[in-house]
Amino acid sequence: MPTLPAPTAPQIPTHKRISSLKFGVFAPSDIQKLAELQCTTHLLHETTTPTTVPNGLLDARMGVSEKMAICETCGMTLQDCAGHFGYIQLALPVFHVGYLTTVIKILQQVCTTERRVRLHESDREEKAREGSKTIALNAFTDHPI
Numbered sequence: 001m002p003t004l005p006a007p008t009a010p011q012i013p014t015h016k017r018i019s020s021l022k023f024g025v026f027a028p029s030d031i032q033k034l035a036e037l038q039c040t041t042h043l044l045h046e047t048t049t050p051t052t053v054p055n056g057l058l059d060a061r062m063g064v065s066e067k068m069a070i071c072e073t074c075g076m077t078l079q080d081c082a083g084h085f086g087y088i089q090l091a092l093p094v095f096h097v098g099y100l101t102t103v104i105k106i107l108q109q110v111c112t113t114e115r116r117v118r119l120h121e122s123d124r125e126e127k128a129r130e131g132s133k134t135i136a137l138n139a140f141t142d143h144p145i
């Protein structure tokens, strides 16, 4: 009877190197997919009891804020539940205040008179040589506006 080779311990790397990180913003459809619920009311608690209002900003499906309460999504307590997302459907698009500075910097890089990205002439020539049809906007550029 043939014998099997002795099992060897799997090679587990002791460390991994992160080569890059990518940050982005969720699309509205992604936000809705990730959310546990849509918040449809600004109310926090019922008027006569301390219970939270369903689909309110403190809905227990997004996690709990009391030590002994149980999260309605994962069944864990405040200590173990990381929290869950809810979303609010807005009537009109709005700027996220956290991105406002970056959005302003990006918009300042576009000349509204010439309708093109503001670049130093040397950068413009380099992009033209590369045949670039699109130019990535750098919100943190040192170029004068």
Ligand SMILES: [Zn+2]
Pocket: 062, 063, 071, 072, 073, 074, 075, 076, 081, 082, 083, 084
């Ligand atoms: Zn939870």
